[in-house]
Amino acid sequence: MRLAREFRRPDWRGMLAEISATEFMEWIEFFGEKPFMDSLIDAEFSNLTANIVTLISGKTDLNMDDFSLLSDRREIVERTDDELMLLSAGLIGGTRYGPTSG
Incomplete structure (x- = not known):
């Protein structure tokens, strides 16, 4: 998969099918010495x-x-519980769990 990624090929299985076992072993040795x-x-x-x-x-x-x-370089912003609840209200199809009243 790394080799296909280096050659910008999305189909790593197709690329693997196109090379011989000798070529594959040469690439394995190459990646062992010089990782991309x-x-x-x-x-x-x-x-x-x-x-x-x-x-x-x-x-x-x-x-x-x-x-x-x-x-x-983006810093992780800590959010309050109220902000998280407001953000979760906009999610469609989700189930909200919270404390039961009563």
Whole structure:
């Protein structure tokens, strides 16, 4: 599946059917030595970029998260019970469970 993803093929089963067992084993060995992972590649390049900018500019407060393309900087917002109840009122087809009155 990783190999199909790297070649941007949505049908990993079709791709697997098209290659021979020898080619498959060669790719397994290749992935064992040099993994293709987006997060790994992003971490390597963001670390390299941070080091280059630190070297050129002299700033020491930079880290690789400042240059990462995959980092998600959104903070998780804590919601109150009233906000959650108001949001759940808009869901269609759901069953609301709450304390029974009486």
